[in-house]
Amino acid sequence: MNLRDTLTLSFTTVVSYRTRSVLIVLAMALGVAAVVVLTALGDGARNYVVGQFSSLGTNLIIVLPGRSETSGGFVSAALGQTPRDLTLEDARFVGHLPQVRRLAPLNVGVAELTSGGKLREVTVLGSTAELLPIRHMKLSQGSFLAHGSGRSAQIVLGSELAHEFFPDGKVIGQRIRLGDSRFMVSGVLASQGESMGFNSDEIAIIPIDYAQELFNTSTLFRILVEARSRNAIESAKSAIQHTLKLRHDGEDDVTVITQDAVLATFDRILRALTLGVSGIAAISLAVAGILVMNVMLVAVAQRTSEIGLLKAIGAPAADIRHLFFAEALWLSLAGGAIGFGLGHLGAWLIRLAYPDLPAWPPAWASIAGVATALITGILASLLPAARAARLDPVLALSGK
């Protein structure tokens, strides 16, 4: 029997055992759809996190006071050494390193913002003009902190604060009180919404000196450093560590994090997660394969007399084997195709529900899902097909 007739005949069979076929196809389809949807979710989450991190800035290095927990913080604490603080002076030295394009020292605190009878507690960032380019922030009005504006009492408001305190839209040049000092609004941040759990629409930014005065501190919360290039990140990191160690009497008491390293870690974790969940989904496909095998075995048992008849009218064993193969092929092909469709529909619905999440199924996952369906289907039909081909036609015909 030629290929076309084999496919046609087995297709007729698949269609006429409707309920059985629908169930198998459904099981297959759900497996494939699960692979597609779960990888879409996993990959979407990964891309989302990577995107969020990238929006923090490029070639970013973060310096924070204290050793990281994993590298001897406990020992130095046990020895009674308190880590040295990070100061503006430290930042100045780091700024002179050739690998560093620019940097922004950072202080963070909470203070009361008051104007025209309105009062609100806000998160305050103290920094310099460089914060804007380093953090990829955008302004909707006015200008950011001026360069070298250490002593001028400027304030930049988040878009929501600006709207709340100056609903008429006349913001720039207005006076506003933060804590005990008066500031003049120089700019308003463009609305960005929440990013990394931090809503930049509800913050106020003031020059670092004012912030240190306001919070009565001389130490820095962080130094944000932008390296000259991606390739300079590692050498910048060690140069910063070296410089600060020298300045801190040989103590390794700062932690330098590169965004790349954090990103790579997240990337790895989320990739592993995606693979893990798609692996689990693939197991459901294997289960579908076992289902196919059982159903095909039942089909062989149900159709023994038919197989006997085919042999009686001259079908060689190979033809009978091929017929059962083709049947499994149709079932898994339909399962794979429908699962592919369902999976992409599911991913689309997820993207519709969570527009921030780029839940696109990766091509490899779709291909792997459908291929796994086909391969399991065919593997699952090997045994039943062989059994059918081996049937003794006399017994088969007598229905024993």
Place this chain on the structure above:
Amino acid sequence: MIHLTAITRVFQMGDQEVRALNGINLEIQPGEYVSIMGPSGSGKSTLLNVVGLLDRPDSGRYKLDGTDVTALSETEQARVRREKIGFVFQSFHLIPRLTAAENIELPLMLEGVDPADRKARVEATLDAFELRDRAHHRPSELSGGQRQRVAIARATILKPTALLADEPTGNLDHRTGAEVVALLEALHHAGTTLIVVTHDRELGARAHRHIAMRDGEIIGDART
């Protein structure tokens, strides 16, 4: 053309051996009309299955048209079955999912006849067997007589030299049975060797050669 020498077929039933065929010697010439009769369990079906290459004898020689077919491979035997043998069974054995026309077309498919040619031959066969208006009915929508007509059409569409019928009228009432017999005899008149296993004395008597079996042996072989 059919030449059996010392054919035995032994079945194992638990620890008991059943000699379904016990040293059968038989020669059947092309164009003969043979009936095989005998009590139930005497080995009639087994003999027919061996002749039709559905079953392999445990010993003995079977020459079909001069070739020793017991030595052929499974695939070669399938080809011989397809091209030289037509089987008709008591219980029709039609494929329930396929229409009458599709059931009749099956051997052509197995033979690899191309679709256009196939269609023409199926049409001609449907006409010859007066099944034209039943062509697109499934077996469940056909009467017993019609089913057996479809089965005979399927068995003969590749123009086999021998038509083997195992109790072809066993599931039919008297009148339909007679119609089926008339059909088989018409095929015999057209040149086909016809071998009929039957319980029905009346049908058995119609053949030109009568073989009687008992306990796996041929106990009578008479011509009329």
